[in-house]
Amino acid sequence: MLNYDRLSKKPLLFRSFTGLELSEFDSICQEVESKYPDYEIKRLSREKKRRIRSIGAGRHFKHPIRDRFLMLLVYYKLYITHTLASFLFDLDQSNVHRDIRYMEPVVSSCIPLPQKLYNITRRLRTVQEVEIYFPGLKAFIDSTEQEIPRPKNKKRKKEYYSGKKKRHTVKTQYMVNKEGKILHKSNQHKKGRKHDYSVYKDEHPITPPQVKNYFDLGYHGIENDFPDLKAILPVKKKRNIELTKTEKRYNKRHRRQRVVVEHTICRIKKFGIMASKYRNRLKRYDGISDIVSGLVNYRIIHSSTSR
Numbered sequence: 001m002l003n004y005d006r007l008s009k010k011p012l013l014f015r016s017f018t019g020l021e022l023s024e025f026d027s028i029c030q031e032v033e034s035k036y037p038d039y040e041i042k043r044l045s046r047e048k049k050r051r052i053r054s055i056g057a058g059r060h061f062k063h064p065i066r067d068r069f070l071m072l073l074v075y076y077k078l079y080i081t082h083t084l085a086s087f088l089f090d091l092d093q094s095n096v097h098r099d100i101r102y103m104e105p106v107v108s109s110c111i112p113l114p115q116k117l118y119n120i121t122r123r124l125r126t127v128q129e130v131e132i133y134f135p136g137l138k139a140f141i142d143s144t145e146q147e148i149p150r151p152k153n154k155k156r157k158k159e160y161y162s163g164k165k166k167r168h169t170v171k172t173q174y175m176v177n178k179e180g181k182i183l184h185k186s187n188q189h190k191k192g193r194k195h196d197y198s199v200y201k202d203e204h205p206i207t208p209p210q211v212k213n214y215f216d217l218g219y220h221g222i223e224n225d226f227p228d229l230k231a232i233l234p235v236k237k238k239r240n241i242e243l244t245k246t247e248k249r250y251n252k253r254h255r256r257q258r259v260v261v262e263h264t265i266c267r268i269k270k271f272g273i274m275a276s277k278y279r280n281r282l283k284r285y286d287g288i289s290d291i292v293s294g295l296v297n298y299r300i301i302h303s304s305t306s307r
Contacts, residue, residue, distance in 0.1 A: 002074070002088040004066050018073040019271055019295065024302050025073070031110040032103075033065050039106045061099065062091060071096070072103045076292060079272030079279075104287060111294035112301060114174075114185040121183055122206060130208045135178040139207050140214045140261035143196040144268075145169040147277045162192035170282065171196075172289055175205045180264040181300050182293045189285050197221065214258045267296045 007014050011022050018025060061068065071089050074080070075096075082093045089096065117133070124130045130137065147167050151157045160168040169192030175184035184205035194202075196218040204226075207213060212230045215222060222231045234254045235247040243251070269275040271292045278285065 001090045002070075003063075004070050007070070017077060018070065019077040020073065020299065021302075024299060025070075027302070028107070028110055028298065029066055029069050032069055032106055035109060036065050036106050039109075043102070062095070063089065063099070065103075068099045068103050069107065072100050072107065075100055076271050076273045076288070076295075079276050104291060108287070108291055108294065111291070112297040113290050113294040114182045114297070115187070115290070117181070117297070118184045118205065121208070124208050127210055130210055133177060133183065134208070134211050137211050138178050138214060138257070139175055139183070139205075139211050140177070140258050141173065141175045141200070141205070141219075142216060142258075142261045142265065143171050143173040143199055143218075144265045145171050145192055146274060148192075148282070149277065149279070159191045159193050165192065168192060170278070170285060171199055173199050173203065174261065174265065174268075174293075175207075176261050176264045178260060179300060180260050180267070182264060182297050185289065185293050187286065189282070189289070201225070214254070214261075216258065264296065267299075268292055271295075 007017060008022055014020075014022050014025070020028070063071070067089070071085065074088070075085055080088075082096045085091075085096045086093045091099070121133050124133065127137075145162055145165055147165070147169050148160060150168050151160055157168065160170070162169040162171075170189040171192055171194060172189055173186040173196070174182055176182050186199065186203050188203070190199045190202070197220070200219060200222070207229075209228075209230075212232050214232045217234055217236055219231070219233060220236060222229065222233070232254065234251040235243060237243050268289075273280075273288060274292050280288070
């Protein structure tokens, strides 16, 4: 059976299975264990009208909090089926699903979710405060897509079809700083048919006026629609007209700076649940992507403080 005691003896394997270093896991788990009792009481209190027995009675969880948190991370990182997870953790499939669902809210409260950081950045006033969250006074924005199963409904089939990826997808927009930390994530996933710039117009992060926002050519036209925004885009090549050497050098410098958002998206997609074809219900997608983004943020913050 897979558990913490067994897996922690092999740190390299532990990181491959969970996406976290052993020290990072222990740090988050310690906070999860401290918050879980209050969360569990609150969860059970919501079911008070349907309950026959008092809170605390009835069947208890088979595994401790630490092993259930481990199971959630293994599921997110490897994106195994519930059948395989039930075999690895010696549980019934329905209990695997239930344990993961019950752990998600308390894990969310223990990691730096993008929404938490965004609420802080909205209140920044002085240049010194802005510099802490936006080093170099720069922000980088881009969207990414993830494949979903082909919808059965004809209308949904058309709405979720991405002409770029040639498959049915959902789209999420991220804003990161120079360190790769995710400061904003779209609250709700968008349908694959929607263009990146349309996604931005529907839900665009508000940055301090001192911050320069870097985009790719998918956001062409943003300077006209958002004149107060400090938008930095590469030079677009016109038909039958080659770019000058100066323009090419500018585009190269722009790519080198903007690549940080691509690296962050890559870190997100290290978790199989955000890279493979998404098999869960779409109503859970935003909550799961929030947790994965929070874990990526935690790793970046943890690595910068441990230097």
